[in-house]
Amino acid sequence: MLDFPALGFGCGLRVPHYEKFLTSPSTSVDFIEVIAETFIDWTDGTRLCSREILEKVRENYPVAVHGVSLSLGSQINLEHLKRVKSLLDEIQASWFSDHLCWTGTQGQSQHDLFPLPYNEEAIRAVVENILRVQDFLKRPILIENLSSYVSFESSEMQEWEFLSEIARRSDCGLLLDINNIYVSSRNHHFNPQVYLDSIPFERVGQIHLAGHDDRGDIVADSHSAPVCDAVWDLYAQYARRHGVKSTLIEWDDLIPPWERLEAEVLKAKSVAEMNYGRPAKTLASRTAAPL
């Protein structure tokens, strides 16, 4: 039985806002997401950021951990997974998510998220990896849909069928990135509403919203801008038709001042409330349990 807590409306923890959380941690956001690779130890013993900021944030907020290099579509690096587990246990993370993609082979990450062919062979390989990961972490994980720019001739089904079937067979949760669905729908010419309506709502534990770079003939997932109107419309439609899950604004490049990011999170809350027809307090159960 999947049971991801309703955390409300949050944002990612990024360096320009560290000072804000260290000096006056109280904000309007309900939860924080951190990138796993920023806070784990690497094989050479280095760590990108000190855990001091993470511990400070965790005193005041529930924290979801998001990975970018698990490579569920190729081989799992067990040493990497051990480091992720130790981070999750140490901060009592609300959940762990990573992407439905591959990032490299033989344990070497290329630091990018590469798409998979949507076919039975890939389903079996990914499901085997997710089951291994969940068994090791002793918890269900959430997998996130990518934005993509190429497709494979060997694909036998639509992306939403691929994602749903993998989630069903591995009994994992889903992190539904509505901006990624929009970006891919423009690049591959499908109807994003069909995608959203095909995803099993009961498996969705979190939603991502973000901005992108619209170059007309191609749309790039840049996380460098506010959420666009078309993505807000899809989110509103999703809330009306299906409901609301913990929702997070991703803003990773051209990062604005804290107040601008906070306003974007509050906009998500207001769009969700308006379209779901319930006040925010029933959409979130903020649980910053002390460590």
Ligand SMILES: [Fe+2]
């Ligand atoms: Fe995302």
